[in-house]
Amino acid sequence: MFASSSHLKFWTFSGEAELQTLRSETSQKYLNQHAIHLSGTALVFFKRFYLNNSVMDYHPRDLMLTCIYLSCKVEEFYVPIGQFVKNLKGDREKFADIILGFELLLMQKVHYHLTIHNPFRALEGLFIDLKTRNKEIDAEKLRKYGEEFLDQSLGTDASLIFSPSQIALSALLASSSKEGCNLDSYVTDKLLKGASEADLQKTILQVKRIRYMVKNQEPLHKQTIQQIQKKLEKCRNQENNPESEV
Amino acid sequence: MDEQGCPRCKTTKYRNPSLKLMVNVCGHSLCDNCVDLLFIKGSGACPECGTAIRRSNFRYQIFEDPQVEKEVDIRRKVLKDYNKKEEDFNTLREYNDYLEMIETIIYNLANNIDVESTKKQVETYRKENKDSIRKNYSKLSKDEEYIEMLIEEEQQNSTIRKQMIHESELNEKNKKRREKEALIDDLMFSDMSANDILNMHKSSVNTAMEVESDITTQPSQTTIYSTGIQRGQGTGFIPMPVTEVNPVYSYQGFDLERIGPEYPTEEEIKLNGYLLNIRAVSESERGGGFSAVQCCQRALHDALGGLFHYSEAASTSVI
Numbered sequence: 001m002f003a004s005s006s007h008l009k010f011w012t013f014s015g016e017a018e019l020q021t022l023r024s025e026t027s028q029k030y031l032n033q034h035a036i037h038l039s040g041t042a043l044v045f046f047k048r049f050y051l052n053n054s055v056m057d058y059h060p061r062d063l064m065l066t067c068i069y070l071s072c073k074v075e076e077f078y079v080p081i082g083q084f085v086k087n088l089k090g091d092r093e094k095f096a097d098i099i100l101g102f103e104l105l106l107m108q109k110v111h112y113h114l115t116i117h118n119p120f121r122a123l124e125g126l127f128i129d130l131k132t133r134n135k136e137i138d139a140e141k142l143r144k145y146g147e148e149f150l151d152q153s154l155g156t157d158a159s160l161i162f163s164p165s166q167i168a169l170s171a172l173l174a175s176s177s178k179e180g181c182n183l184d185s186y187v188t189d190k191l192l193k194g195a196s197e198a199d200l201q202k203t204i205l206q207v208k209r210i211r212y213m214v215k216n217q218e219p220l221h222k223q224t225i226q227q228i229q230k231k232l233e234k235c236r237n238q239e240n241n242p243e244s245e246v
Numbered sequence: 247m248d249e250q251g252c253p254r255c256k257t258t259k260y261r262n263p264s265l266k267l268m269v270n271v272c273g274h275s276l277c278d279n280c281v282d283l284l285f286i287k288g289s290g291a292c293p294e295c296g297t298a299i300r301r302s303n304f305r306y307q308i309f310e311d312p313q314v315e316k317e318v319d320i321r322r323k324v325l326k327d328y329n330k331k332e333e334d335f336n337t338l339r340e341y342n343d344y345l346e347m348i349e350t351i352i353y354n355l356a357n358n359i360d361v362e363s364t365k366k367q368v369e370t371y372r373k374e375n376k377d378s379i380r381k382n383y384s385k386l387s388k389d390e391e392y393i394e395m396l397i398e399e400e401q402q403n404s405t406i407r408k409q410m411i412h413e414s415e416l417n418e419k420n421k422k423r424r425e426k427e428a429l430i431d432d433l434m435f436s437d438m439s440a441n442d443i444l445n446m447h448k449s450s451v452n453t454a455m456e457v458e459s460d461i462t463t464q465p466s467q468t469t470i471y472s473t474g475i476q477r478g479q480g481t482g483f484i485p486m487p488v489t490e491v492n493p494v495y496s497y498q499g500f501d502l503e504r505i506g507p508e509y510p511t512e513e514e515i516k517l518n519g520y521l522l523n524i525r526a527v528s529e530s531e532r533g534g535g536f537s538a539v540q541c542c543q544r545a546l547h548d549a550l551g552g553l554f555h556y557s558e559a560a561s562t563s564v565i
Binding site: 166 | 542
């Protein structure tokens with residue numbers, strides 16, 4: 001009865017190549033769904049926290065872990081703490097203690113404003129709009145670099161200054177200029193249709209600023225990072241150091 | 247005290263819910279069955295302490311602790327002799343000292359402290375103040391007098407009211423009879439048709455009744471209860487239930503703040519083919535109430551909202 005079974009119909013594949021593509025597709029789907037949103041949210045928490053708190057007071061390594069842990073919760077991708085620290089190297093119990101110890105503090109310091117509007121969905125919305133209203137351009141072509149641009153933007157302060165839709169629009173325009181297709185008419189005639197001249201100019205200016213900001217990020221050198229780290233060990237507030245005896 | 251029970255037959259309230267404990271002057275309790283049995287002759291010794299007691303002095307125990315019953319007994323006996331009133335003393339201080347003394351005597355007797363000497367003290371007091379005791383016995387204190395007066399007043403008022411009601415009833419009866427007679431007279435001697443006469447009488451009776459109901463005033467109500475509390479007092483404090491009349495709720499649509507271009511409406515999303523460009527909704531997702539329009543709308547709102555965001559301070563900063 002194998003011939004009519006679900007075994008043949010659904011679970012027998014042509015070869016290893018098909019399995020490989022299936023697996024990578026699955027994992028890619030999963031990553032797209034969560035990973036980007038998570039890192040965006042975590043970085044926004046991190047930046048917001050250090051706006052009003054000093055790195056000398058709270059060590060960035062501790063807060064980084066806490067931000068990621070909290071963003072997992074906020075973005076509805078909950079990972080239990082035991083599993084979370086399994087991905088870390090070093091003393092896992094200590095990390096778990098640190099993360100749980102700082103979690104409530106972090107939430108308090110960001111005033112419990114836990115909803116983060118990431119530019120990723122905005123970019124998705126732009127793609128949908130582009131595909132619907134401007135069929136001449138192959139939108140999928142722009143996706144790769146657009147998402148790359150957003151990833152880069154996470155390293156800047158853009159999320160603290162601009163609206164997510166502006167960042168997404170900048171990503172779209174940066175990608176289109178790289179791919180050599182012109183979206184100006186789409187933006188002015190369709191996307192921003194009905195906007196006043198002043199609004200139009202403002203938006204264009206904002207996009208320019210974002211693109212400049214992302215393009216001109218200063219790359220971080222390992223040496224400088226190490227130097228700062230050493231310095232920080234000397235001048236950090238020992239009261240907030242879980243390892244210190246104070 | 248865990249369980250009330252008769253010390254003699256060991257019956258408890260739990261085993262016999264209808265158990266009734268009785269207590270005598272010595273302050274020891276017995277159940278009513280044991281009292282019937284032991285004091286069949288009318289008198290005998292208390293099985294606990296051996297005090298000679300009489301059956302007629304047994305009463306039902308009200309308080310759980312028989313010691314309290316004993317004290318109540320003693321208090322009643324002592325107060326029979328020490329019955330001076332506040333008016334018999336010159337100063338409040340003296341009266342308070344007197345009350346203090348009574349309490350001490352009662353306490354001593356109830357707790358078996360210097361019983362003999364205390365009893366002697368009471369005895370001598372009784373002999374010395376024989377006359378005043380007898381005099382005070384029939385005399386009422388001020389408070390009691392006042393209450394007595396109030397009760398009397400109330401009774402008087404109620405008899406007056408009864409009389410008034412009775413009189414008005416009598417009047418009514420007489421009047422009706424007279425009206426009836428007048429009607430019959432009219433019917434016998436008048437030239438008008440019988441129907442007219444009847445109608446006329448009816449209306450005149452009605453008007454008379456209306457007038458009367460206006461005139462009759464309510465008999466004045468008593469203003470004081472026998473307890474001395476003013477009647478009608480405090481009625482001013484009952485808050486009238488205030489019924490707030492709120493305007494009927496009507497829904498008013500709201501404008502979403504956009505800081506950006508217009509959002510496409512749900513219809514536009516459906517008509518203009520936006521849905522062709524997103525992942526199709528699977529059947530199981532649709533079964534759960536999920537619709538593609540919502541998530542499409544959300545993405546578009548995210549894309550369009552905030553596009554015009556601009557803070558003035560930024561204009562001064564240099565790119």
